[in-house]
Amino acid sequence: MKVGILGGTGPAGRALAARLADVGIDVVIGSRSAERGEEISAGLKEKWAGRDFAQVTGGDNEAAAEADIVIVATPWDSAATTAASVAAPLEGKVVISMANALARVGDEWSEGRISVAVEHRLSAICERVLARIAVHPRGRPRGVAVVCTPPGEEHSLPAAMAAVCLRSDRWQVHHLGTQVPAADLVALLRAVRADLLVLSLCHPPTEVAVDATAGAAAEAGVRVLVGGPGQTLPQLLQLAGRS
Numbered sequence: 001m002k003v004g005i006l007g008g009t010g011p012a013g014r015a016l017a018a019r020l021a022d023v024g025i026d027v028v029i030g031s032r033s034a035e036r037g038e039e040i041s042a043g044l045k046e047k048w049a050g051r052d053f054a055q056v057t058g059g060d061n062e063a064a065a066e067a068d069i070v071i072v073a074t075p076w077d078s079a080a081t082t083a084a085s086v087a088a089p090l091e092g093k094v095v096i097s098m099a100n101a102l103a104r105v106g107d108e109w110s111e112g113r114i115s116v117a118v119e120h121r122l123s124a125i126c127e128r129v130l131a132r133i134a135v136h137p138r139g140r141p142r143g144v145a146v147v148c149t150p151p152g153e154e155h156s157l158p159a160a161m162a163a164v165c166l167r168s169d170r171w172q173v174h175h176l177g178t179q180v181p182a183a184d185l186v187a188l189l190r191a192v193r194a195d196l197l198v199l200s201l202c203h204p205p206t207e208v209a210v211d212a213t214a215g216a217a218a219e220a221g222v223r224v225l226v227g228g229p230g231q232t233l234p235q236l237l238q239l240a241g242r243s
Helices: 011-022 034-047 061-065 076-084 101-110 116-133 157-168 182-191 204-219 233-240
Strands: 002-006 026-031 056-060 069-072 094-097 144-148 172-175 196-200 223-227
Touching: 002 011, 002 061, 011 026, 011 034, 026 034, 026 061, 034 056, 034 061, 056 061, 069 076, 076 094, 076 101, 101 116, 116 157, 144 157, 144 182, 157 172, 157 196, 157 233, 182 204, 196 204, 196 233, 204 223, 223 233
Parallel strands: 002 026, 002 069, 026 056, 069 094, 144 172, 144 196, 196 223
Antiparallel strands: none
16 A cells, blocks of 8 residues: 655655554655655655655656645645645545644634634534544443533633543543632532543633632542644643543
């Protein structure tokens, strides 16, 4: 099997190419310029000289689009145009996009280019998708986690994503939604014998409420993680797994 990476010369594309090659998959790093794709391919082989990356090649995006599976590794604002430029060889193939359209939604909402209604509609769509793709692996739970937002924080999607992510890692999760009063939250933490509380924070003015809620939970003997802009789900799993 061969995987082509459109726009694969950036940090995300290079990292993905290295990981795929490391498990023996043939990779074509694509770029608008064939020379640039070849340059990045040669650079990976030089950087990882101790590994067998002979199966990594570089070329233009047309060459990458000829692969069996194609990944679009460009930023969200150029993903559609990049894919459209090689539409013919992509027809009938599995095409995976690494672009995060939610970044665009957040930017446009903060700049007033989309309304609150549109932002809420898009968030609701994402939550329905999360419900469909959620996995519940078998096995002994790692522990009991509670996920919510503090008073004043109305953004529900990041907390929903955290809940799905923790469940996939065998945590027993109680997802409480948004704006949970501290006293009620602490009572539930005790009732379910929670090991971990994950608080989601998107709106800076709610930091005071986060501090109060986190402090109350810590006094109840529950470990607390606070997530916010710029933090990732892999980071959440890494921190949650620490005792």
